[in-house]
Amino acid sequence: MPPRSTTEGASTTRRVVIASVAGNMMEWYDFFLYTTAAALVLGSVFFPSGGHPLVGTIAALAGHAVGFAARPIGGLIFGHIGDRRGRKAALMGTLSLxxxxxxxxxLLPSYSTAGLLSPLLLVLLRVLQGAAAGGEWGGGVLIITENVPAERRGFLASFSSCGMGLGFVLSALALWLAEQVSGDGFLVWGWRLPFLASVVIFLVGIYIRRNLGETDSFEAEATDTESTPHTPLREVLRRHPRQVLFAMALRFSDSGASYIFMSFSLVYGRYVGISSTVLLWAGIGGMLVDSAMMVVFGRLSDKVGRRPVYLGGAIGMLVWSAPFFMLMSTGQTAAVWVAFVVGHITMAAMIGVQPSYFSELFSTSTRYSGMALGHELSTAIAGGLSPVVATALLAATGHFLPVALLTMGLALVSLVALVFFAHVPQEPGQDAPRDADQPQKEEHTTPVA
Incomplete structure (x- = not known):
């Protein structure tokens, strides 16, 4: 493939970054919509408890966990498609699903209308959402990391994570607008509007991705049929097992804690008497700060390395776990905002670096499958279970301390991996993972292998 001119390269970079951000934002709007609605309304509609006010919420969040359990399966399916048929084919599939x-x-009927069929259908649809989300993250990352120069990879790849953050903001705003329905309208039909509106987002996303080309790295690899494995997953497990385990460990902190901060915090806030309006707006504000800081931390990782930036985020999460809930317990609006904003900054240091850090762990022919496996297995365990476990701990104890300890434990898993197991073996010829011992030269312009 002939080298691109500087102007053509800049235009391509802008196009793939915009496509990644827009596509991720639309896809994660759908996924986060259930997570936010589960904490606010779905328990009452689909899982009436008739007793303890948190029982229905726990059941709705259990549906959240089931969706997360499906993410590794979706990651493997779409990772295989992405490594064999191309990144674009996989991303079109995830968006459609x-x-x-x-x-x-x-469109689902409520429990009062359809009985047990109602929650069963809801959980089934959540499984499909989870499978789609499992395949989305890796593809959204790779359309950037496999098209941009290595010295700017951390900065540019962080924009794909911004799309996730903006998707959460969009879903929270949609639910807040739906809550403005007077009387019992929100509980009866208003909550459905953000879900039905997703059809517009879907059509826009399909248009954007249909006009997206394949990545440079995949096209270069596809010309060498001997280097393309028939079973990418088997190759990942044979050649990159330590990379997969390392990626899983890194995900424990931001995945588990992020869903405690984004989802369980809504449950806890209402438990201590904070209005859902304050909680949604604080979450929106925190996520906007999060999205902006992802780019800052991504750029910083190009300068000082991926590992020290990620390490700082994990330490911040460990330190902030208890103060987060202490501030929320005051019930004061300003304190709630501080809790959310600082918490999201600690997450940004990890989530903003993940796209470049993880993509540098695997070779091109198995990169989609390897990233999906490491990312989604950990997400299913830590991200899927943490809000459910946290809500159960709150119901059992009535206090935030056990939840704070849970969050700290998740952060410790990532810290141990970063301190003791960061130097995983790298595939020959690949760009090495950026850490404090391997500073990137600013003049280095080797494209992604």
């Missing part, structure tokens, strides 16, 4: 499942959620 996610959009269809979310729209159908808005």
């Amino acid at each position: 996610m959009g269809g499942a979310t729209f159908c959620m808005g």
Whole structure:
């Protein structure tokens, strides 16, 4: 493939970054919509408890966990498609599956109308959402990391994470607008509107991705049929097992804690008497700060390395776990905002660096499958279970301390991995993972292998 001119390269970079951000934002709007709605309303509609006010919420969040359990399966399916047929084919599939499942959620009958069939259908659709989300993250990352120069990879790849953050903001705003329905309208039908509106987002996303080309790295690899494995997953497990385990450990801190901060915090806030409006707006503000800081930390990782930036985020999460809930316990709006904003900054240091850090762990022919496996297995365990476990701990003890200890434990898993197991072996010829011992030269312009 002939080298691009400087102007053509800059235009391509802008196009793939915009496509990644827009596509991720639309896809994660759908996924986060259930997470936010589960904490606010879905328990009452689909899982009436008739007793303890948190029982229905726990059941709705259990559906959240089931969706997360499906993420590794989706990651393996779409990772295989992405490594064999191309990144674009996989991303078109994830968007279609996610959009269809979310729209159908808005059409489901309530428990009072359909009985047990209602929650069963909801959980089934959540499984489909989870499978789509499992395949989305890696593809959204790779359309950037496999198209940009190595010395700017941390900065540019962090924009893909911004799309996730903006998707959460969009879903929270949609639910807040739906909550403005007077009387019992929100509980009866208003909550459905954000789910039904996803059809518009789906159509826009399909348009954007249909006009997206394949990545440079995949096209270069595809010309060498001997280097393309028939079973990418088997190659990942044979050649990159330590990389997969390392990625899993890194994900424990930000995945588990982020869903405690984003989802369980809504449960806890309402438990201590904070209005859902304050909670949603504080979450929106925190996520906007998060999205901006992801780019800052991504750029910083190009300068000082991936590992020290990620390490700083994990330490910040460990330190902030207890103060987060102490501030929320005051019930004061300003304190709630501080809790969310600082918490999201600690997450940004990890989430903003993940796209470049993880993509540098695997070779091109198995990169989609390897990233999906490490990212989604940990997400299913830590991200899927943490809000459910946290809500159960709150119901059992009535206090935030056990939840704070849970969050600290998740952060410790990542810290141990970063301190003792960061130097995983790297595939020959690949760009090495950026850490404090391997500073990147600013003049280095080797494209992604």
